[in-house]
Amino acid sequence: xxxxxxxxxxxxxxxxxxxxxxxxxxxxxxxxxxxxxxxxxxxxxxxxxxxxxxxxxxxxxxxxxxxxxxxxxxxxxxxxxxxxxxxxxxxxxxxxxxxxxxxxxxxxxxxxxxxxxxxxxxxxxxxxxxxxxxxxxxxxxxxxxxxxxxxxxxxxxxxxxxxxxxxxxxxxxxxxxxxxxxxxxxxxxxxxxxxxxxxxxxxxxxxxxxxxxxxxxxxxxxxxxxxxxxxxxxxxxxxxxxxxxxxxxxxxxxxxxxxxxxxxxxxxxxxxxxxxxxxxxxxxxxxxxxxxxxxxxxxxxxxxxxxxxxxxxxxxxxxxxxxxxxx
Amino acid sequence: xxxxxxxxxxxxxxxxxxxxxxxxxxxxxxxxxxxxxxxxxxxxxxxxxxxxxxxxxxxxxxxxxxxxxxxxxxxxxxxxxxxxxxxxxxxxxxxxxxxxxxxxxxxxxxxxxxxxxxxxxxxxxxxxxxxxxxxxxxxxxxxxxxxxxxxxxxxxxxxxxxxxxxxxxxxxxxxxxxxxxxxxxxxxxxxxxxxxxxxxxxxxxxxxxxxxxxxxxxxxxxxxxxxxxxxxxxxxxxxxxxxxxxxxxxxxxxxxxxxxxxxxxxxxxxxxxxxxxxxxxxxxxxxxxxxxxxxxxxxxxxxxxxxxxxxxxxxxxxxxxxxxxxxxxxxxxxxxxxx
Numbered sequence: 001x002x003x004x005x006x007x008x009x010x011x012x013x014x015x016x017x018x019x020x021x022x023x024x025x026x027x028x029x030x031x032x033x034x035x036x037x038x039x040x041x042x043x044x045x046x047x048x049x050x051x052x053x054x055x056x057x058x059x060x061x062x063x064x065x066x067x068x069x070x071x072x073x074x075x076x077x078x079x080x081x082x083x084x085x086x087x088x089x090x091x092x093x094x095x096x097x098x099x100x101x102x103x104x105x106x107x108x109x110x111x112x113x114x115x116x117x118x119x120x121x122x123x124x125x126x127x128x129x130x131x132x133x134x135x136x137x138x139x140x141x142x143x144x145x146x147x148x149x150x151x152x153x154x155x156x157x158x159x160x161x162x163x164x165x166x167x168x169x170x171x172x173x174x175x176x177x178x179x180x181x182x183x184x185x186x187x188x189x190x191x192x193x194x195x196x197x198x199x200x201x202x203x204x205x206x207x208x209x210x211x212x213x214x215x216x217x218x219x220x221x222x223x224x225x226x227x228x229x230x231x232x233x234x235x236x237x238x239x240x241x242x243x244x245x246x247x248x249x250x251x252x253x254x255x256x257x258x259x260x261x262x263x264x265x266x267x268x269x270x271x272x273x274x275x276x277x278x279x280x281x282x283x284x285x286x287x288x289x290x291x292x293x294x295x296x297x298x299x300x301x302x303x304x305x306x307x308x309x310x311x312x313x314x315x316x317x318x319x320x321x322x323x324x325x326x327x
Numbered sequence: 328x329x330x331x332x333x334x335x336x337x338x339x340x341x342x343x344x345x346x347x348x349x350x351x352x353x354x355x356x357x358x359x360x361x362x363x364x365x366x367x368x369x370x371x372x373x374x375x376x377x378x379x380x381x382x383x384x385x386x387x388x389x390x391x392x393x394x395x396x397x398x399x400x401x402x403x404x405x406x407x408x409x410x411x412x413x414x415x416x417x418x419x420x421x422x423x424x425x426x427x428x429x430x431x432x433x434x435x436x437x438x439x440x441x442x443x444x445x446x447x448x449x450x451x452x453x454x455x456x457x458x459x460x461x462x463x464x465x466x467x468x469x470x471x472x473x474x475x476x477x478x479x480x481x482x483x484x485x486x487x488x489x490x491x492x493x494x495x496x497x498x499x500x501x502x503x504x505x506x507x508x509x510x511x512x513x514x515x516x517x518x519x520x521x522x523x524x525x526x527x528x529x530x531x532x533x534x535x536x537x538x539x540x541x542x543x544x545x546x547x548x549x550x551x552x553x554x555x556x557x558x559x560x561x562x563x564x565x566x567x568x569x570x571x572x573x574x575x576x577x578x579x580x581x582x583x584x585x586x587x588x589x590x591x592x593x594x595x596x597x598x599x600x601x602x603x604x605x606x607x608x609x610x611x612x613x614x615x616x617x618x619x620x621x622x623x624x625x626x627x628x629x630x631x632x633x634x635x636x637x638x639x640x641x642x643x644x645x646x647x648x649x650x651x652x653x654x655x656x657x658x659x660x661x662x663x664x665x666x
Contacts, residue, residue: 014499016660019462
């Protein structure tokens with residue numbers, strides 16, 4: 001018997017609808033709108049949910065603070081005082097103008113290989129395509145590598161910081177033991193929330209160019225909360241676009257969602273950033289697709305759409321913030 | 328189409344620490360959220376079961392691959408064993424509800440808000456197949472639905488892995504209406520363990536013992552009496568007084584919770600803030616810590632005053648709310664949720 005209380009009835013309808021959408025594989029409501037509305041909704045969401053600033057303070061009792069480096073990978077984040085405070089929009093009025101793209105691997109570090117192609121070639125191809133899309137949309141773009149050369153993670157982060165990019169986007173292709181993998185996933189900086197993410201971060205952190213002594217200092221950046229919150233938002237939009245655009249031609253694709261993990265290249269960069277695992281090279285079908293330039297272009301387009309939607313929302317916030325500030 | 332009376336409706340609170348089920352046939356059951364499989368043939372012979380749940384699993388843990396699948400309020404993605412543990416736990420709860428053979432089951436499962444936010448699809452696939460039709464909702468929503476507290480109310484659900492906050496504003500809660508902290512039961516356990524270890528470095532005790540101490544003697548404010556527990560020191564049973572440590576560990580919840588409440592309150596339309604402030608509902612196992620609600624009200628006095636009430640039945644408040652949702656959903660709703 002449906003509830004007689006109209007409010008209960010309405011909330012029940014919404015709960016059912018959300019579940020039905022999940023069964024259909026649709027993402028949560030903020031990103032589930034028509035193409036024309038999507039941008040506005042993302043803008044509105046960002047306006048309402050501006051980054052909550054404040055540090056996750058080290059709690060000596062919980063032992064989960066940044067100076068316990070083992071804690072980052074294995075322990076839960078224990079939030080302690082001060083709890084993040086909401087900021088006025090104008091205090092976060094920072095737009096997006098410049099991006100640093102980071103094609104994973106390169107040189108001797110070739111990454112995964114399948115069907116005669118290396119991960120380093122795929123990531124560079126996608127990054128170049130993405131660069132041209134971004135430049136057409138009037139963004140400044142820098143790349144951590146533009147040729148098949150080895151660049152350590154340390155150097156990549158240095159380059160990104162020197163370029164003073166507003167966003168950092170690292171592009172990788174997954175490779176897992178399972179041949180059935182069709183996963184697409186996007187990471188942002190934070191403690192790993194499952195052993196697989198931890199393992200993946202370990203793999204991508206290999207040959208970082210960092211020494212152990214650096215590690216502790218680097219991890220202090222893990223909980224820089226503002227960057228994390230913005231990175232998560234960027235990751236959500238990018239992941240949604242990847243799944244939507246790639247899913248049109250690749251129905252097998254599996255949305256592994258947005259995750260956090262302590263990738264060193266994200267720890268050391270100063271801007272909000274993400275690491276996108278855009279496909280899965282260990283799967284034969286995916287490998288064949290990745291060998292096709294048109295499919296790589298599609299990946300670049302999906303990354304562009306996500307970045308652009310995020311940046312437009314961010315720039316809108318910045319404009320409003322400045323207007324409010326000048327009143 | 329099944330007649331509603333032929334169907335067993337169940338509401339489940341899938342918690343980090345405890346999971347409960349309320350069924351339309353009147354059944355109410357609670358299980359600690361542990362699932363364990365015997366590690367080898369010997370263990371299997373000893374425990375005489377292929378899988379153990381709750382306290383029984385915990386008591387036999389040396390022989391088991393023991394899982395607490397919703398650690399930190401999330402299903403650990405990528406861990407097939409944890410996903411299986413969630414499924415098995417749900418099946419176990421439903422079996423406890425005692426439906427008749429072949430009776431269709433419709434379930435509403437309340438999960439920590441963070442789990443729903445972070446791994447919605449993953450969660451759905453993990454629980455697929457445990458009932459004929461299934462709906463997943465956030466735990467604070469289930470509590471508020473069950474209590475008819477859907478407008479100008481704040482639910483603070485203090486679980487083991489997380490504390491979930493949800494402001495009910497007459498709409499299905501969005502991300503903006505909710506917050507999650509990991510300051511919760513488990514973080515109190517860890518703090519208590521650290522504090523006791525610091526004071527008694529030679530004492531031997533486990534996190535499970537600490538958890539039991541907290542269940543029995545937690546408090547905020549003035550101690551109701553000395554808290555004396557027994558630990559092992561050089562294989563000798565030794566009583567120690569942990570009153571001060573218990574107080575510090577439990578009181579560590581107060582500041583982050585009240586500040587997060589204030590943060591959420593500040594986002595409510597100003598004309599409704601006072602109503603919400605006076606309509607705060609404390610749910611979950613953590614709500615039972617003596618003195619916690621009063622301590623929160625003392626802090627709220629600085630914000631203009633407020634009232635914090637504790638749910639009457641913290642064990643079943645979530646599952647009862649989920650059952651209410653299950654019973655209110657229409658045939659059409661359930662048909663769309665089948666599979």
